[in-house]
Amino acid sequence: MSTGSTHETTDAELLVTERTRLRRGKDKGRTARADLHAVLADGFVCHLGVVVDGTPMVVPTVYGATGDTLYFHGSVASRSLVSASEGVVCVTVTHVDGIVLARSAFEHSINYRSAMIYGVPRLVVEDDEKLSGLRVLTEQAMRGQWDYVRQPTRKEMAATTLLALPLDEASVKVRMGPPDDGDGPDAGLGLWAGVVPLINERGTPQPDPALPPDVPLPPHLRRLNAP
């Protein structure tokens, strides 16, 4: 656990390393492991950063997080996944919660929660972990779905690359609340200031046009139906 650490940590606290130490916006930093898990639990698409021939490559990728591991997957032919299994990656998960409208252009900001995780992913080769990792990933996108659908065949398993990234080295940043200039000289300008919230919701499930009309929406998807 202490590899690369520059500070004493407990299991409840995230490691602070040269890479994860915040240089700026330190007031936005969160160091509790629970904060990392809260950010990760609230999404299922990350941005995976790898270096290919010296050039950065940032690929949107589906992930699932459980305990001390983040799983992500793709085709065995994927260039980014091949690179990911050969060196350090940076996985970033971002939730954009609002647009912070201040009295000055300079103080405009974004309310967000983001996590950056560094590490060398491990290729998951063992069938049991591969299945449970894929389950975590599918369930994170839509709870109840894994047990409802047809499980992967041996051939499908072989066509899927699953990578496991340890949640050891991560930083979390959160900005929330109103703009910062409410008690500064610009407050006297008489301008409106506040936050425009960004709402992220799941809509009513849209059936595949190829679906026979008598196939019912399964129980785990019914709560998504509009009232």
Next chain:
Amino acid sequence: MSTGSTHETTDAELLVTERTRLRRGKDKGRTARADLHAVLADGFVCHLGVVVDGTPMVVPTVYGATGDTLYFHGSVASRSLVSASEGVVCVTVTHVDGIVLARSAFEHSINYRSAMIYGVPRLVVEDDEKLSGLRVLTEQAMRGQWDYVRQPTRKEMAATTLLALPLDEASVKVRMGPPDDGDGPDAGLGLWAGVVPLINERGTPQPDPALPPDVPLPPHLRRLNAP
């Protein structure tokens, strides 16, 4: 325009280079420049990928796009922006539109629109372009806001790094529609399949608690008020 190009292109088509050529999911590729602009116009937060000491770093960053340039900015002290101005970056913009629920775990997918742009950002030093670039950026997040608020001072301008990335080398991928297994053997399983749409909306503006009660919501924000 033809640096690094491996194919003839027109101005209406995106350059295809070794970096932007799609290896997989070619059916999802879009090569019209208009497709790139549509993806960029629909967001204001990108994921900026840079290489710092050989390691990838992926940072959520506000952007604005206009014509043939994508602008992004940050503090002059930002480690990622310093790195960004020293080499090739990858800027990725992703919109997640839906969760594609298929009959098999393997065929599950995401409906999305994404753009990846490669290039060496140029540091904007000239005041006029810096102001107009910051305007593009602010207006993309909230139209009408730039002319409403206090403009940047000389000191604020100096504290801001603005980078301009040419929209020359980019790839666009789009997946939409139902799952792909509606006409395969799994269609006979009798399972529900379809898409759970993800809805992204701007909510009702929340006033800064420090705001005096007599400051009205300006006209350009009124359309965001809930009916």
